[in-house]
Amino acid sequence: MALLTIRNLTVAFDTASGPFKAVDGLDLHVDRGEVLAIVGESGSGKSVGMLAVMGLLPATATVTADLIDFEGRDLRAISAKERRRIVGKDIAMIFQEPMASLNPCFTVGYQLTETLRVHLGLGRRERRDRAVELLTQVGIPDPAARLSSYPHQMSGGQCQRVMIAMGIACNPQLLIADEPTTALDVTIQKQILDLLVGLQQSHGMGLIMITHDMGVVAETAHRVVVQYKGRKMEEANVLDLFEHPKNPYTRALLSALPENATGDRLPTVGEVLAREAASAGAAL
């Protein structure tokens, strides 16, 4: 059985100009030990879909679904209190901007040990030991000393490592990483991706990697869902997707990769889609 199964998920926001559907009838599943990439350009509803699963959307969002099943429990049917027990513990999420996701007013150690206190009820000594162990696992040098650092005293890459440590603190079954490397320097991006995939393998977690970057998909994913304007355009294992993309939008995303550039400028996804539509029209 899949770890997470979503059927017909729709998220609509109340806006001044009327309801806006950010996610429209999304189906997906992820298994234990699997890396699923959700790829699509900015605004395609990747984050909103996963925030709906986590129950973290504002009150202006209306979420409907036929099923949101996590390990045999339908998240739609459980109380807010039960959901809070699952979210942050069994399902954890890490975000794009580590500096903005960490609280600047508290030390790294406090933020890590709070997660352990709230979700696992560990005592003071155990929390500290576990926090040092977690910082070691994510490759922070001198972890015991780092517990008393504030986020602004660390680099962006180190803050993202701390966020990852917080994400895996309670040994989640499923980790959702929302553009985890977008805000980082290119040289650090690869290290963070390797760290995430290494932890996913050693913990046997399911990992959902949200990204707009086909390079990240190629580096990390087993299976891929391509999303556009809130809808799933295509779903395939990663090799099939790169070798035989079926949907024009997927082909457009792949054409925008640097290695597929034909001129001195990369085509935009919109330009590739327009070219495809024109040549389809010419063939009729």
Ligand SMILES: Nc1ncnc2c1ncn2[C@@H]1O[C@H](COP(=O)(O)OP(=O)(O)OP(=O)(O)O)[C@@H](O)[C@H]1O
């Ligand atoms: N609270 C909100 N109220 C109204 N619209 C929202 C809200 N949150 C997100 N949206 C809209 O929903 C759409 C999907 O946003 P989402 O953040 O899921 O996109 P995304 O594919 O993850 O892209 P990005 O990587 O840029 O975040 C966007 O058009 C966004 O403006």
